[in-house]
Amino acid sequence: MPKMIRILPALALSLVACNFALGPGAASADDTNADARKARILANLQVQFPQLKDMSPVMGEIKSSGIAGLDQGTFIVGGRQTQAFLVTTDNKKFWMVSGEALDVSKSDQEIQAAIAERTKAEAAEATKRAKDLQDSTAGLPFRGKADAKITVVEFSDFQCPYCSRGAQTMEQVMAKYPNDVKFVFKHFPLNFHPWAMPAAIAATCAANQKPEAFWTLHDAYFKNQKDINPANVADKTREYLAGSGVDMAKFVACSEDKDSEEYKKAAQSVNADMSLGGRLGVSGTPGFFVNGHFLNGAVPIEQFDEAIAKAKAN
Numbered sequence: 506m507p508k509m510i511r512i513l514p515a516l517a518l519s520l521v522a523c524n525f526a527l528g529p530g531a532a533s534a535d536d537t538n539a540d541a542r543k544a545r546i547l548a549n550l551q552v553q554f555p556q557l558k559d560m561s562p563v564m565g566e567i568k569s570s571g572i573a574g575l576d577q578g579t580f581i582v583g584g585r586q587t588q589a590f591l592v593t594t595d596n597k598k599f600w601m602v603s604g605e606a607l608d609v610s611k612s613d614q615e616i617q618a619a620i621a622e623r624t625k626a627e628a629a630e631a632t633k634r635a636k637d638l639q640d641s642t643a644g645l646p647f648r649g650k651a652d653a654k655i656t657v658v659e660f661s662d663f664q665c666p667y668c669s670r671g672a673q674t675m676e677q678v679m680a681k682y683p684n685d686v687k688f689v690f691k692h693f694p695l696n697f698h699p700w701a702m703p704a705a706i707a708a709t710c711a712a713n714q715k716p717e718a719f720w721t722l723h724d725a726y727f728k729n730q731k732d733i734n735p736a737n738v739a740d741k742t743r744e745y746l747a748g749s750g751v752d753m754a755k756f757v758a759c760s761e762d763k764d765s766e767e768y769k770k771a772a773q774s775v776n777a778d779m780s781l782g783g784r785l786g787v788s789g790t791p792g793f794f795v796n797g798h799f800l801n802g803a804v805p806i807e808q809f810d811e812a813i814a815k816a817k818a819n
Contacts, residue, residue: 542567542596547580549609550599552619557582567592627798628819634785635797641781642689646716648679653687655796655816657809660691660782662790663705663726664698664733667803671791672727677806682813690723691778693790700738702775703760707742709771710759711751718749 543564551557560583567578570591579589591600597610611619638658659675661668679688692709694701704726712719725745726733733741739761743753759767782792786799793800795812796819 539567545596546592546599546609548613548616549611550607552611552616552623553607555623562588631797631799633797634794634799637781637785638689638794638797641778642691645689645691646712646719647687647689648720649682649687650684651687653685655682655685655813656687656689658689658691658794660693660778660787660790660792662692662694662698662701663708663723664701664730665695665790666730668791669727669730670803671793672723674803674806674809678809678813681806681810685813685817690719691782692775693779693782693787693792694775695790699735700733703735703738704733704742705775706768706771707739707756707760709774710756710767711746711749713759713767713771714751714756715749718746718751721745721749 547557547562547564550562562580562582564580565578567576569575570577574594576592576594577590578592579587582588588601592598592609597608598606599609600606635656639656642656642658657675657678659671661671675688678686692705694705704722708719708722708726711722722742722745725741729741729745742760743757746753746756755767758765759771762768785794786792789802791803793804793809795809796816798812798815800808800812
């Protein structure tokens with residue numbers, strides 16, 4: 506998870522206490538320059554913490570801290586979390602009481618250059634991730650066109666409610682881009698979801714026999730999440746596969762007999778998916794990669810639109 510999001514809650518508490526101790530003070534910048542100052546500080550912060558752009562930061566009034574050369578203020582993140590800060594009066598250094606000053610002195614030209622450099626680095630990393638994902642998804646069930654220019658790989662958990670929402674969004678994506686997108690599912694069952702791993706293994710066993718059977722389980726698990734529990738997941742799975750053409754004896758040996766070689770191979774495949782997801786930065790579910798570009802969480806279709814448009818342009 507990006508550094509800033511990880512430290513925001515603790516820093517907010519520390520800095521509120523600091524602000525109370527320092528007192529309100531008087532504004533140190535002319536009102537006519539205040540908005541430009543705020544905008545420049547936020548633009549500099551977004552260079553170092555790109556996720557801020559999606560968190561809709563709004564900066565409040567910047568006032569004197571009572572210490573020569575140092576101002577204080579707050580900005581609201583995501584419409585609800587208040588983040589306090591200290592900034593030098595010459596607008597060069599910025600603190601969130603982490604002990605390390607952040608550079609907010611870049612000009613507009615320097616900001617654009619930094620963004621361009623970061624974009625270039627992110628594109629190179631996405632290309633590498635796309636190659637790793639392409640190798641790992643060869644032969645797996647997919648939806649869409651086999652030769653589609655854009656591949657969306659999702660790391661997901663059948664018991665995760667956010668993943669159910671993500672599955673609905675992917676249905677919208679596939680309906681909107683039927684000729685442009687190939688969709689592949691990879692397993693990332695979380696250890697606090699007790700029937701997610703058995704479902705992942707069962708879906709892997711189904712895929713080994715018939716790709717269509719995998720998607721039957723994929724859709725049924727997400728549609729019926731509230732009806733499934735650790736005690737009935739095996740029975741429910743067999744129920745969902747009725748009429749699928751799957752050899753049920755082989756399927757049961759693979760998905761339920763933990764001593765069988767088929768079960769061990771299926772479990773190994775799921776664990777390999779999880780290991781790959783972890784290496785690529787997945788820590789929760791769902792996680793999507795659009796030609797290697799990471800979309801974290803059950804994001805709205807608009808974020809897929811943006812990622813797909815960028816992939817088409819490359």
